[in-house]
Amino acid sequence: MVQPPPDLTRYDDNDDTDSVGTSLAHQDMSPPDSPSSLRAASPPHAPPQRLHKPLTRVQRERTREAWASPELAAGRSNNISPRAFHSLRDGTWLQDEAIHRFLRLLVARDAFQASLIDAHRPSFVFTSFFMTQLLNMGDLDPTVQGSYSYSNIQRWSRRVPGQDVFALDKLFLPVNVNRSHWMVIVAFMQEQRIQAYDSAGATNTRFLQATLRYLADEHQRVHNRALPVQDWSLCESTPATPTQLNGYDCGVFTCAFIDCLLRNDTPTFSQEDMTQYRRWITLSLLENQLPIG
């Protein structure tokens, strides 16, 4: 047995009442004067969204251990670094590895469903490095930084099912903005719509435009004809998009946006769901699969 480190209690935040609180919250249809200011982003009469099954006591215990000892969690995981587990702790900025590994599991779930149901088109997620490369965001030269380079990511669609992004249902492009913020651009390929989901409600015009330009270049290369770009619409994050009420959860929101949209749900969750969702991500990475439910 490993002795719990002394700071274990830091994460012992009313753990026993958590699942009760969550399940109550999920049935909560109370009028807008209660603590539901937190739910301001949800439609007023819709029932709150359930992102996942409430965690069992054993599952909560496992995530608490992982948060207390990221090194131990990493050692037991499938090649995931301690830094990734550390970043999943409540109040911490999420790191790319934690996000990408979790999103990979979500895509695997979607691919499995697509393999069972003929009408289900698969979706795909590029990592956040896609936009970093597409717009040379990591270049230190100010004349290059922000400039569009299709050639940087031209080969990436080889990883897409069928090697054709236009056959997908949705293409997700999580974006790391200025090394401090996470949001996601979603291309609804069959609806010909590109929409931003940003928990900070920021404007993301340059990412929307870059995505459309990428699709146009990709269409020309793969299908050898021009994309009818006039048929495509670009949408900023809408007021209905759930918003964060702190300075650290945008990565968690970004994962939850993608989770919902992959299930064809409209995201209506809220800030108060995010601590449990961090646990859900942690558990998924520990087990290298999405927990049942």
Next chain:
Amino acid sequence: MSDEAKTEGAEPITIRVRDQTGEETFFKIKKSTKMQKVFDTYAQRKGVQASSLRFLLDGERIEPNQTPKMLELDDQDQIDCMLEQTGGC
């Protein structure tokens, strides 16, 4: 024939590691060498921790225990090196 195959496998290839600024670093390695060796050497040369770097092939992260042979890397193929990303606000 098996002799030929052996020679082919043992012959080193040159791979290019391209960083976010477009700078390229060349490595001559055997197809059976674990990529970990490239990552560590690269990080050391750049004076950064290997854990803060992400090495990608066509957008997919390369695992340290993979080899050029497993990755089907050919001579002069390019690998992208990206910096760890984080965010919250």
